[in-house]
Each structure stands twice: as structure tokens, then as C-alpha cells.
Amino acid sequence: MRVPTCIPVIPKNAKKYVNAAIDKNWISSLCLDEQVNFIEKLEKGMARYVGVRYGVSTTSGSTALDLALATLGIKPDDEVIIPSFTMIATAHAVIHNGGIPVFVDADEETWCMDTSLIEQTITGRTKAIIPVHIYGHPEDMDKINAIAEKHNLDVIEDAAEAIGTQYKGEMAGSLGNIACFSFYANKIITSGEGGILVTDNENFAKRAHMLKDQAFGVPRFIHEDIGFNFRMNNLTAAYAFASFEEVEDAVEKRRGNAKLYSDGLSDIEGITLPPEKDYAKSSFWMYGILIDEAVFGFSKTKVKDILKQKYTIDTRDFFYPMHRQPSLIKRDYVRDDISMPISEKLWNCGLYLPSSTNLKEAEINYVVEAIRNIKASSLNCQTKAK
Numbered sequence: 001m002r003v004p005t006c007i008p009v010i011p012k013n014a015k016k017y018v019n020a021a022i023d024k025n026w027i028s029s030l031c032l033d034e035q036v037n038f039i040e041k042l043e044k045g046m047a048r049y050v051g052v053r054y055g056v057s058t059t060s061g062s063t064a065l066d067l068a069l070a071t072l073g074i075k076p077d078d079e080v081i082i083p084s085f086t087m088i089a090t091a092h093a094v095i096h097n098g099g100i101p102v103f104v105d106a107d108e109e110t111w112c113m114d115t116s117l118i119e120q121t122i123t124g125r126t127k128a129i130i131p132v133h134i135y136g137h138p139e140d141m142d143k144i145n146a147i148a149e150k151h152n153l154d155v156i157e158d159a160a161e162a163i164g165t166q167y168k169g170e171m172a173g174s175l176g177n178i179a180c181f182s183f184y185a186n187k188i189i190t191s192g193e194g195g196i197l198v199t200d201n202e203n204f205a206k207r208a209h210m211l212k213d214q215a216f217g218v219p220r221f222i223h224e225d226i227g228f229n230f231r232m233n234n235l236t237a238a239y240a241f242a243s244f245e246e247v248e249d250a251v252e253k254r255r256g257n258a259k260l261y262s263d264g265l266s267d268i269e270g271i272t273l274p275p276e277k278d279y280a281k282s283s284f285w286m287y288g289i290l291i292d293e294a295v296f297g298f299s300k301t302k303v304k305d306i307l308k309q310k311y312t313i314d315t316r317d318f319f320y321p322m323h324r325q326p327s328l329i330k331r332d333y334v335r336d337d338i339s340m341p342i343s344e345k346l347w348n349c350g351l352y353l354p355s356s357t358n359l360k361e362a363e364i365n366y367v368v369e370a371i372r373n374i375k376a377s378s379l380n381c382q383t384k385a386k
């Protein structure tokens with residue numbers, strides 16, 4: 001049985017909505033027909049779902065982050081605190097705006113940024129913090145917001161992986177000044193590519209709408225600001241809206257899959273299951289595990305290889321920490337001798353298992369059995385070696 005890491009669900013209404021946009025010939029980011037204005041439906045629907053007033057669709061989660069920082073007015077040499085353990089788009093957004101990303105190690109329990117290490121990185125130039133809800137587990141937002149308030153910093157949630165995630169009963173995306181989601185193909189809502197910025201702040205929403213559209217002003221072609229073309233087109237929005245209509249079911253399915261995995265793997269020594277703190281409802285966007293080589297018997301790389309070669313099961317490595325990225329070291333964003341032990345451990349030990357929304361129970365059982373067999377063979381190897 002071949003089990004891929006993640007395949008997107010094709011939404012029930014995808015063709016109907018995309019065809020409706022085509023039939024009415026509204027295919028760009030401009031749509032003057034309310035009935036087929038999927039950009040507006042998506043923006044309003046997402047904002048309502050998250051619990052804020054405004055949504056600003058974009059071409060990706062990455063461009064939503066770029067736009068969020070521009071909206072907040074991050075300028076050259078402003079410092080922005082981000083986790084080292086994240087996907088590189090978080091760092092790129094800071095750099096694209098001329099800012100300096102300042103990295104913080106991960107928390108061993110949640111895999112999100114360690115909030116106890118943030119304050120020591122704050123300087124007179126710090127302007128914002130970007131917590132990342134890693135693999136769908138929420139950052140401890142009360143702590144982040146308390147630090148932000150104390151030091152007068154903005155908070156941008158990188159909620160790319162966290163559609164449907166909750167923190168103390170509140171939706172991820174409603175917990176900072178601005179939040180960004182991704183609609184990439186492996187995300188819980190998807191249009192292949194795409195993203196959205198959401199906010200409860202009217203001024204931020206207006207500014208984000210203006211900046212994403214080349215900062216067009218009135219009269220048109222007179223520009224007061226430097227903008228971008230981050231406009232989502234109506235065909236993409238039609239697909240994304242069809243996917244959005246299925247969000248609740250998709251989140252519950254990913255959570256159900258996570259429970260099946262955890263039930264199957266919990267008694268295997270040497271495996272750490274993904275976190276879900278008391279305050280959290282994780283979307284379990286990806287089901288990640290850590291493999292402790294000394295206890296499990298094989299390294300995560302070996303386990304990945306066996307899963308692939310012997311069982312045709314695809315997995316993915318965890319993120320390579322930002323403070324170790326050659327691109328960032330080369331440009332002096334970080335020194336090459338910095339150590340962040342938890343982020344490094346997550347990279348060394350972490351992999352995620354197949355996590356498609358529509359994974360079948362038989363597929364999950366197959367993956368669990370494969371891991372059990374690998375563990376048993378590692379025990380055999382150890383016995384023979386003695």
C-alpha cells in the first residue's frame with residue numbers, strides 16, 4: 001500500500017464555483033457580480049470563521065506574511081522576533097520588508113517558540129513578534145501578548161498551518177493584531193496556492209487591501225506608497241471558497257486521524273507523540289513525531305528510509321532551524337556558532353507521517369504497524385549485537 005504524505009481533498013463545489021466564475025467571465029481579482037464574487041465570499045467567510053472583522057486574500061501564505069509586515073510599517077533595520085523552528089517564509093517576510101529576523105529557540109513541549117526566551121532578545125529596535133502555531137498547535141498566546149503589551153510590540157500570528165486551531169477556546173487568527181493563513185495544497189483549506197491575512201483592525205485591513213493592489217490610490221495611477229501585486233484571482237477564490245465550506249469537517253477528520261495515530265503509537269518506547277496542551281485544540285495539520293535514536297534503536301533518517309523503501313510510506317523531515325540556514329548565515333542574519341538545542345533536536349529527531357484529511361483508518365493502521373515492525377527489527381539488531 002502506498003501512502004503519500006498529503007493529498008488535497010477536491011471540494012464538492014469546486015467545479016461548480018470555478019465554472020460559475022468562468023461562465024460569468026469574472027476571472028481576475030476584479031469581480032463586479034456579487035453572485036460569483038468568490039473573493040469577497042472567501043474573505044468574509046474566513047474572517048467570520050476566525051472571529052475577526054476583515055479578511056484580505058493573497059496569492060499565498062508567504063505573501064500574506066510579507067503584506068502583514070508591510071501593513072504594520074516594518075522598516076529597514078527594525079527587528080522582528082520569530083521562532084527558529086519554522087518554515088522559512090516567516091523569516092523571508094521580515095527580510096523582504098528590510099527588517100532583521102531575531103530567532104528564538106523552540107519550547108520542548110509545544111515545539112512553538114519558547115516564550116521564556118523572548119524578552120532577552122528585545123532591544124530598542126524590536127517592533128513585532130511573529131508566533132508560529134507549529135503543525136497546528138497554538139503558541140501560548142497569553143504569554144506572547146503580555147510581552148508584546150509590556151514592550152509595545154505588534155503581534156502577527158503565522159497561522160499558515162493552523163486553520164481550525166484553538167487557544168483557550170479562541171480561534172487561531174484572532175489572537176494578535178494580524179494573522180496569516182496559507183491555502184497551499186497540503187493545508188486544511190486549499191486552492192493549490194493562496195493565502196489570506198485576517199485582522200480585527202479596520203485601518204490594517206484598509207492598508208493591507210491598498211498595499212496588495214500596488215498601492216493604487218485616488219485618483220488611480222497616483223501612488224502614495226510602495227505596494228505589491230498579491231491579488232488572489234476569482235478562480236482561485238472560487239476553489240478556496242468551496243474548500244472553506246468544508247473546513248469544520250476537515251479539521252475534525254485531521255484530529256480524528258491524529259487520535260488513531262496516537263492510540264496506535266503511544267506505547268512504543270523512543271517515540272514522542274505530538275503535543276496538545278490543556279489550553280490547546282490542535283488542528284494536527286501534520287502528525288509529527290520525534291524518534292529518540294538511543295531508545296528506539298534507529299535514527300529518524302533510518303526510520304524514514306525503511307518506511308519509504310520497504311513499506312512505500314512517505315514522510316517529511318521537520319523544519320531545518322532558521323539559525324542554521326546557510327542563506328541566513330551568509331547574509332549575517334545569524335552567526336554560524338549559535339546553538340538552539342531544542343530546534344536542533346526537533347530537526348534531528350522529527351518527522352511527520354502521512355496526514356491527508358481523507359486518510360483511511362486502514363492506511364493509518366498500516367503506518368502504525370510498519371513503525372511497530374521497524375521497532376521490533378531494531379530490538380533484534382540490538383540483541384544480535386550483544
Ligand SMILES: Cc1ncc(COP(=O)(O)O)c(C=O)c1O
Pocket residue numbers: 060061062063086087089090132158160161181182183184194195
Ligand atoms: C509556518 C508557515 N508559514 C508560512 C508558510 C507559507 O505559506 P505558502 O506556502 O502558502 O506560501 C508556510 C507554508 O507551509 C508555513 O508552514
